[in-house]
Amino acid sequence: MHNTQLKAAAQERPFILDPLYRSVTTLPGVGPRNAKLFERLCEGERIWDLLCHLPSDVVERIEVDQLREADSGKVVIVKAKVHKYSISRKRSVPSRIHCTAGDSALDLVFFHAREDYLKRSFPMGEEKEISGTLVYYRGRAQITHPDFFAKGDSAEAFDTVEPVYPMTQGLGHKVLRKAVQASLRLIPELPEWQDQTVLKSRGWQGWKEALATCHNPKARSMLAPDSKARLRLAYDEMLAHQLALTLIRKAQQKAKGRAIQPKDSVLRDKFLASIPFELTGAQKRVIGEIDADMASNMAMVRLVQGDVGSGKTMVACAAMLNTVACGMQAALMAPTEILARQHAESLGPLLDEMGVRYVVLTGRDKGKAKELLLQQVKNGAAQVVIGTHALFQDKVEFQDLGLAVIDEQHRFGVHQRLKLSQKGVSDVLVMTATPIPRTLALTAYGDMDVSRIDEKPAGRKPVDTRLVPKDKLEDMVAGLIRQIREEKAQIYWVCPLVEESEVMDLAAAEERFDVLQSVLGDRVGLVHGRMKAEDKDAVMKKFAAGDLDVLVATTVIEVGVNVPNASIMVIEHAERFGLAQLHQLRGRVGRGERQSHCFLLYGKPISETGKARLKIMRDTEDGFIIAEEDMRLRGAGDILGTRQSGLPDYMLADLSVHGDIIAMARSEAQLIVQKDPRLSSERGAALKNLLYLFNLKEALDYLRSG
Ligand code: ADP
Ligand code: MG
DSSP: OOHHHHHHHHHOOOGGGHHHHSBGGGSTTOOHHHHHHHHHHHTSSBHHHHHTOOOSEEEEEEEOSSGGGSOTTOEEEEEEEEEEEEOOOSTTSOEEEEEEETTEEEEEEESSOOHHHHHHHSOTTOEEEEEEEEEEETTEEEEESOEEOOTTGGGSOOOSEEEEOOOOTTOOHHHHHHHHHHHHHHOOOOOOOSOHHHHHHHTOOOHHHHHHHHHSOSSGGGGSTTSHHHHHHHHHHHHHHHHHHHHHHHHHHHSBOOOOOOSSSHHHHHHHHHSSSOOOHHHHHHHHHHHHHHHSSBOOEEEEEEOTTSOHHHHHHHHHHHHHHTTOEEEEEESSHHHHHHHHHHHHHHHHHTTOOEEEEOTTOOHHHHHHHHHHHHTTOOSEEEEETHHHHSOOOOSSEEEEEEEOGGGSOHHHHHHHHTTTOSEEEEEEOOOOOHHHHHHHHTTSEEEEEOOOOTTOOOOEEEEEEGGGHHHHHHHHHHHHHHHOOEEEEEOOOBTTBHHHHHHHHHHHHHHHHHHHGGGEEEEOTTSOHHHHHHHHHHHHTTOOSEEEEOTTSOTTOOOTTEEEEEETTGGGSOHHHHHHHHTTSSOSSSOOEEEEEEOSSOOHHHHHHHHHHHHOOOHHHHHHHHHHHHOGGGTTTHHHHTOOOOSSOOHHHHTHHHHHHHHHHHHHHHHOTTOOSHHHHHHHHHHHHTTOHHHHHHHHHO
């Protein structure tokens, strides 16, 4: 087959899945109007999206003959006979229908109901099956706005357990339930993709039955994330992701890389002689791992995880010099202009000293100047190219690019990474300052080898971290001013995101800026997301040069920014930040000689968990511990915000509770790929359906073309 035909084939959906991919509008009770609501609620408008929207609670109903069998507040099912109406004419007063249920009286209460509707629905003298929450008002039993069945329906009975779904405004619960029940009937019989022995040993049902069980729980306990049905569905999703990563990884490894191994160690020796310190043990170990990867003729895809200040840049530099020594180019890409320039500033002198030619290329370069830079990249005059991630989107041509280093993984998603490795670069090194718990690292980075720099350069003093309630702000400021006057301390002052509104965010920062300026005059600077890049840079430069004492910033202050003299970090409303974010912000200080401080200001009232989280920050500086604790307290999805972290957005699995089955899914995925690398067996075909369901088309593409 022709290549484009292959591509087209890969996009094709296994036809057995068709019913799941129909629009919800094909379901009873779903029209074009509420389809929008369904789409908002389920993040998709296919039947499959609806099926992935699982109940979050249940209503448990008790069927009683006599009302006294149930306590007040319980949801009951009872037979009631109408004997009198008292219809209200006022909107604020409800209408009542007086009934007898067993041997006691029961009032049905309705607000804003029309008389004819009530009389039609509850004819005099008729017995009705009613359900609703039983309460007592002035000693009388009543049910407000009961559920009931019209005459003729009475063969149908109430479910004694009814699932309750997370809802969106405007969509009725009955409509949703009806649509879900109809969807369940449309689920095709798919061949089992799980291993029979796993199913047996875990006591798991088939996929279809598991979905039905989740939507029709028999008791509240069945909603637990570790209930068998939910666990099975979560495991399906995990396996799909791990399988995709394993397949992609295998294809990448097969992709012919180049052996990048300098013939001699001249440049490396020069590098080690040029830096004014000894590399840490962890740095040396990681450089060794990278050297070995690069020397092999397989493509390298390696992630280097290390706290802020652990010295990742030096590690990247060592790798880039390998490339240069082999006559190839290396690119270093940062997520923002500021960071790209900062890399250039810190690496520039080192590269100059070693006689390595480099250029800095960002979106800010225009016209002739840009052309000249691009030319140097194209003709190989530039051995190292430092820039933003845009380096890869723009039509930048390299003469011979051997290595791409990507800084700050958490803004560089899985899909982008895939794109990158399709660009023909031999080796890729990703650096991240976001320590991610091991279980999460597997899901996010299962397609990469991981190195950890888990040691800090010697002589770093721990940052003294304090929790300060906001009403003590003035005392703190007085202390800070003393530090500025007497010890020439420099301070970062971070104002938080207010309700994700950039405008209010800015207002808070500007207000703080004004207050501080009234005390410190022009030695206070302000940076925020709405400033032009040039203006931002100018302020940052002033701060770095020591011309500002305080830098007030919204969260735009960049993760990698390096001002060693800054020794104090103030974070307002610290409770609103993720721990990973706090950790990164705090990492801005503690880089120089002097004792550093971090003040975490919190607003009151603060929740138990909120306080516990801040205490973790106070008690440790180990990013890996912080990440694990944060996950424990908040759940995985919240650690950075899924989108930002590059973590996959799961439909059915929840990493904070299903984390332990990731390892299981991973080893199973590896076993599958080992035995059946092209998924051509019977089970392989079933697994392809699974990959398709979870939208992992890239993996399917690799299967077809690889
Ligand atoms: P990261 O990128 O991991 O945040 P950097 O590479 O920017 O860290 O290093 C932070 C600072 O520490 C830099 O000023 C760097 O020169 C310095 N540094 C790096 N490695 C060492 C080391 N082994 N010993 C002392 N200082 C180091
Ligand atoms: Mg860095």
